[in-house]
Amino acid sequence: MRVKVDLDVCQGHGVCHMSAPEVFELSPEDGHSIVLVDPVPPELQDAAQLGVDSCPERAISAE
Amino acid sequence: MRVVVVGASLAGVRTIQALRRLGCDAQVTLIGREPGIACDRPPLSKGFLSDPDATARPLLGPEDLAKLEVTPLLGRSATDLAPAGQTVGTEGGERIGYDALVIATGSAPRLLPGLEPRPGVQVLRTAADAARIKVALSARARVVVVGGGFIGAEIASTGRGMGCAVTVIEPLPALMIRGLGPALSQAMTRRHLLTGTDLRLGVGVAGLEAGAAGQDQAVRLSDGSTVPADLIVVAAGAVPETGWLRGSGLDASDGVLCDGQLAAVGVPGVYAAGDVARWHHPRYAEPVRMEHWTSAIEHAGVVAANLCGQGRTHDSLPYVWSDQLGGRLQIFGRVQPDDDVHYVLGDESSDAFVAITGRADRLNAVVGFAAVRELLPYRKLLLDGAPLSAALGLAGTSA
DSSP states (O other): OOEEEOTTTOOOOOHHHHHOTTTEEEOTTTOOEEESSSSOOGGGHHHHHHHHHTOTTOOEEEO | OEEEEEOOSHHHHHHHHHHHHTTOOOEEEEEESSSSOOBOOGGGGTHHHHOTTOOOOBSSOHHHHHHTTEEEEESOOEEEEETTTTEEEETTSOEEEOSEEEEOOOEEEOOOTTOOSBTTEEEOOSHHHHHHHHHHHHTTOOEEEEOOSHHHHHHHHHHHHTTOOEEEEESSSSTTHHHHHHHHHHHHHHHHHHTTOEEEESOOEEEEEOOOTTOOOEEEETTSOEEEOSEEEEOOOEEEOOGGGTTSSOOOBTBEEEOTTSBBTTSTTEEEOGGGEEEOOTTOSSOEEOOOHHHHHHHHHHHHHHHTTOOOOOOOOOEEEEEETTEEEEEEEOOOTTOEEEEEESOTTSSSEEEEEEETTEEEEEEEESOTTTTHHHHHHHHTTOBHHHHHHHHTOOO
């Protein structure tokens, strides 16, 4: 599984980081989401999906 | 297993998606009052109103619904719940049996007597509502917003930005006071005043003077004054959609009372998600009900996991945001009415601010305006359960 953040759409709500801190970090510069593990290992895929689902801007995609 | 989901909006739809993602092969039926799947609501009171090119985006397309292998029963309301026989009745007269039921009927705008929706009097809930408001704002209507909560404040701010004359009528002494507490709501209220919005605080609506020939429609206030209005938007909060549960034995006095795992108290096999759920959140002493977008999606994940037997508790940090006055207002946690407020970035009149609130060394909430990045370290402390003094220490200020 690979997750991708569209930084043009990301507004820095940070909900992905709250949902899945193992997968998403927030940039100290602008608060945008950063994917920490790519590709996402199997044991973190549920967490990653939670992060994808939780984005208010639908800025994160998984495939 | 037969899973019946009542409510085809955010919480219901996301519950089904999460169920399938967990590999659950239950037979799923989705009952919804509207003929289709609802749209994503947050943009409707935000960018949608001012952006001429914005379109409402549905939560799910027809092909997505098919992929989820759901039996849709849309365009009909659920009418009643019979927990003994484990069935739900619909307007069409059907009785749908379930092994597990998810109540996700959401909430409806609170209507005010004399201000029922009709041409010129509008609530904001659906994409169609938002489209009508957008037309009026684009024509620089004189707008009277009844209710100064988050939605009312967003509409007022957007209306001013589009050049409309805007009046907000709010019976409480400040805007957004329930979400922000007295001090922060006063500060945000002053910011709204600076945009030229006419604020009528501490007064209610006494009635409506209908526009006879050659006369304007006008709102009559409890202090005897009147305000002419081309468009009246009633933004007086929302009430959970639980009328259909009357007589079911569920405690639905203010939403469906649930345990920490979002299972309805006293009735096995029934869960609630979204605006309609009132649940025991481990962070708070009293059961809470939240109308936050993020709560609805988190509920969906928890309910789906629990339908699969995972026994998950819903304990995440509440989060709500509001776009107004050219910035993003973000609230993590819950501001309590008697909280002390400390500005850790900026102050009550600066372009951007971060404030932390709490009492007796308990950190209750982090509130930021136009400070998405600066707020992050404080939010982390709140998430970790750090005391108020730790957050003040981080800011280098004294308590």
